[in-house]
Amino acid sequence: MHQSRPWFVFFVALMWGVVASAQLQAKDAWVRAVVTGQQGTGAFMTLQASENLTITAASSPWAAVAQIHNMAMEGNVMKMAAVDSLVLQSGQALTLKPGGYHVMLMDLKEGFAKLTQLPLTISYKTASGSAQTLTLQVPVLANAPSSAPRSGGMDPKDHSQHMAPMQH
Ligand SMILES: [Cu+2]
16 A cells, blocks of 8 residues: 555645655746747746755756846836845745746747746755755746736736846
8 A cells, every 4th residue: 555655645746736856846837938039038936945955046958048036126126136046944935926036048949939848957055065956847828827926016027028128
């Protein structure tokens, strides 16, 4: 009986839309769909860790450049900047969402516009210094799934507009 248990756990994890590595799990991940020719987009998710750790990088075979960005109001202006890392406290969820933290994908490869799932790898370092990765298959969607946290009062469209000039 106990032999079937790992499969049971696996299916429950699938049902919850949760993908987990040893210390890190990602929930409700999605990446904003692009039109052909568009150079950049954002990926969003809720991250939670079972121990204190630091997100150090993101990467995808479909984007030449992937960075962790934050958007914040500076006075009346919404500004976006790359951050070196994100610190996750054990048990505390950190939400990447339009208008806040996001994984910025740039120099998208040809064919990206046709993807329905994007492979995305999150790299992180545990408190003991060991480097780990979590690879996700992220659904490509026009808008945030209803289960995912939405931007705080900011129309998600504003985010794609702000990304439009970012053609590196
Ligand atoms: Cu960005």
